Amino acid sequence: MNKFQQIELVRPGKFNKLSLVENSLNSLAADHLRIKVQFSGLNFADVMMRLGLYPDAPPAPFCPGYEISGEVIEIGKNIKGLQLGDFVMAGMHFGGYSSICDAPAWQVRKIPAHWKSDKAAAMIVSGLTCDLAFGELARVRNSDRIMIDCASGALGALSIQYLLQLGVKEIIGLTSRESKMDIIRERGARPMLLKEWYESSEKVDVVLNSRGGESLHRDRSMLNPLGRLVAIGASHMVKKGRLSFTNVIKEFLKIKKVSPIDLMNENHGIFGLNVLKLFQQPKVLTKSLDNLSGGKFSLNPHIDKVFSPHQIEEALDYLGAGRSCGKVLIDWRKI
Ligand SMILES: NC(=O)c1ccc[n+]([C@@H]2O[C@H](COP(=O)([O-])OP(=O)(O)OC[C@H]3O[C@@H](n4cnc5c(N)ncnc54)[C@H](OP(=O)(O)O)[C@@H]3O)[C@@H](O)[C@H]2O)c1
Numbered sequence: 001m002n003k004f005q006q007i008e009l010v011r012p013g014k015f016n017k018l019s020l021v022e023n024s025l026n027s028l029a030a031d032h033l034r035i036k037v038q039f040s041g042l043n044f045a046d047v048m049m050r051l052g053l054y055p056d057a058p059p060a061p062f063c064p065g066y067e068i069s070g071e072v073i074e075i076g077k078n079i080k081g082l083q084l085g086d087f088v089m090a091g092m093h094f095g096g097y098s099s100i101c102d103a104p105a106w107q108v109r110k111i112p113a114h115w116k117s118d119k120a121a122a123m124i125v126s127g128l129t130c131d132l133a134f135g136e137l138a139r140v141r142n143s144d145r146i147m148i149d150c151a152s153g154a155l156g157a158l159s160i161q162y163l164l165q166l167g168v169k170e171i172i173g174l175t176s177r178e179s180k181m182d183i184i185r186e187r188g189a190r191p192m193l194l195k196e197w198y199e200s201s202e203k204v205d206v207v208l209n210s211r212g213g214e215s216l217h218r219d220r221s222m223l224n225p226l227g228r229l230v231a232i233g234a235s236h237m238v239k240k241g242r243l244s245f246t247n248v249i250k251e252f253l254k255i256k257k258v259s260p261i262d263l264m265n266e267n268h269g270i271f272g273l274n275v276l277k278l279f280q281q282p283k284v285l286t287k288s289l290d291n292l293s294g295g296k297f298s299l300n301p302h303i304d305k306v307f308s309p310h311q312i313e314e315a316l317d318y319l320g321a322g323r324s325c326g327k328v329l330i331d332w333r334k335i
Contacts, residue, residue, distance in 0.1 A: 002044075005330050005335055007312050008061040008095035012052035014243065014331075019061075020310050025100065030101045033082060034074035034290035039121035039306075040096045040330040041067035044153070044210075044235060045276060047320035051243045053234075056277065058094060065096025066276055068103075069117045079105050082212075087111045089120035091289070093279035097312070100249065106282045109293035122301035122327035123292055125308075126155045128275045129232065130162040131288040133208055137271040138228040144169030144205040147222070148199070150235070151189055152180035154327040157302040159208060160187045165297050172197070172204065176322070177205045211236045214255070217256055225267040232273050302326035308334035310316030 002025045010017045028034050030308035047065045048054045057064075069089040072082055082105065089111055090103040111120045134140045146163055150156045151173025163171050168174065173189035174180060174197055184191035192200070198218055205227050207219045212234030220229050237244055258270060278285050291297060303327035310332065319328050 003220045004098060004100035005309065005332075006063045006095075006099070007065075007309060007330075008063050009050060010061045011055065012050055012054075012060055014051075016050045016060075018050070018316075020309055020312070021170050026073050026102075028076050028077045028102055029104075030078040032076045032104055033079060033088070033108050035068060035070040035088060035090060035099055035101045035108070035330045036073045037096075037099055038103075038117045039069050039128050040065050040098070040186070040332065041125060042315055042319055042328040042330065043067075043125050044233065044319065046158055047238060047241065047316055048234075049257060050316055050320075053236065053237055053243065063095045065098065066092050066279070068092060068096045068098075068101050069121035070101075070110060073100070076105070082108065082110065084282045085119075087117060089124055089293070091124045091285070093276070095157065096179050097309075097330065099309075099335060106291070107279065109289055112293060112295070117300050118303055118306065118329055118331075120330065121329055122154065122303055123158075123299065125275060126158040126301060126327070127292040127297075127299055128278075128285065128288050128315060129155055130159050131291050131297075132275060132278075133230040133232065133271075133273050134159070134162060134166070134206070135291070136288070137230050137273060138206045140166055140168060140206055140324060142169070144168060144222075145172070145203070145204045145326040146171040146208070147172040147174065147202070147219070148189065148208045148233070149174045149219070150196075150208070150210040150233075151175060151184045151187070151191070152177070152325050154301065155210070156184070156306070156322070157187055157326055158299055160184075160189045161299050162297055164188050165299075172202065203227075208232065213237075220258075220268060220270070223266075223268050227267075228269040230271045230273055238320060239331065240322070241317055251309045304328055304330050310335075
């Protein structure tokens with residue numbers, strides 16, 4: 001078997017195009033594992049990439065994808081501790097939309113016996129984001145009040161679980177749709193519509209902001225003294241799965257610069273996090289990967305919908321339109 005299938009983003013932008021292509025395998029590097037992929041996780045970053053809004057994307061055509069789970073089918077000669085037939089999950093720096101992936105061993109973790117393969121693929125990006133945003137950057141304490149602005153999605157679901165396990169008692173979960181409020185409530189957070197949040201006089205200690213743009217400034221104004229905001233995205237640039245030109249222009253023209261003097265006077269901290277960039281930083285990510293697979297937290301990703309590789313455009317449309325309430329996966333066993 002020296003062929004494998006891969007989904008390539010052939011052309012990003014307004015008239016984007018994705019294709020399922022067949023490629024040949026190269027020989028395996030000494031510090032890599034070869035994985036027969038069962039599930040690939042889709043991320044909102046892939047929606048942005050498809051629209052040409054992701055500056056770190058390689059030149060097209062390229063294979064997107066940041067997280068996979070599957071079975072080890074070949075082992076590089078320097079690898080210790082993992083064996084043929086082991087079921088693993090891995091973070092990928094692109095290339096995860098693929099039936100076979102070669103991954104450096106430090107990015108791979110054995111799936112704990114009681115986990116299912118689909119949950120493992122759904123864990124990596126959201127789980128690392130929780131651990132790095134709340135554990136490492138904002139250093140959340142159980143007395144903190146937290147606001148998550150993407151509470152209805154895959155990351156929101158895991159964030160609420162992570163915070164509840166830290167002992168946090170007050171979590172506000174924002175959504176733009178009334179229909180998603182019950183889901184947020186069932187997950188253990190207090191749901192609020194975006195509009196309600198901005199009309200309220202709520203104050204919180206930590207904000208997870210994924211919408212970006214003007215919401216960053218509005219959310220910062222709702223921080224208590226010593227409050228921390230972690231900026232992780234710019235989803236406001238996408239509207240119903242399409243590029244919002246108005247918001248992109250606003251982003252560049254209207255976004256206010258934050259002055260360190262203001263931060264000092266307001267006693268606020270602002271952090272930025274891009275987990276995907278850290279897939280090239282073994283020292284930073286290793287501890288968080290161990291936290292996810294080693295049982296420090298007992299997280300259970302919520303799977304919303306599973307598509308076949310042939311349905312990749314439909315799957316990204318579904319995610320980009322904001323219809324999902326959890327992780328969207330590609331199942332390579334359906335090829
Ligand atoms: N920087 C990082 O390292 C990092 C890592 C992971 C995720 N993120 C970001 O965190 C956010 C949530 O990620 P996720 O994996 O949970 O994605 P997801 O499952 O697709 O959830 C998307 C969430 O974003 C909200 N949203 C806001 N604007 C949207 C828009 N224009 N179109 C669609 N949804 C929109 C939706 O809220 P409502 O429909 O409830 O309003 C929903 O809660 C995304 O913006 C993603 O890029 C960043």
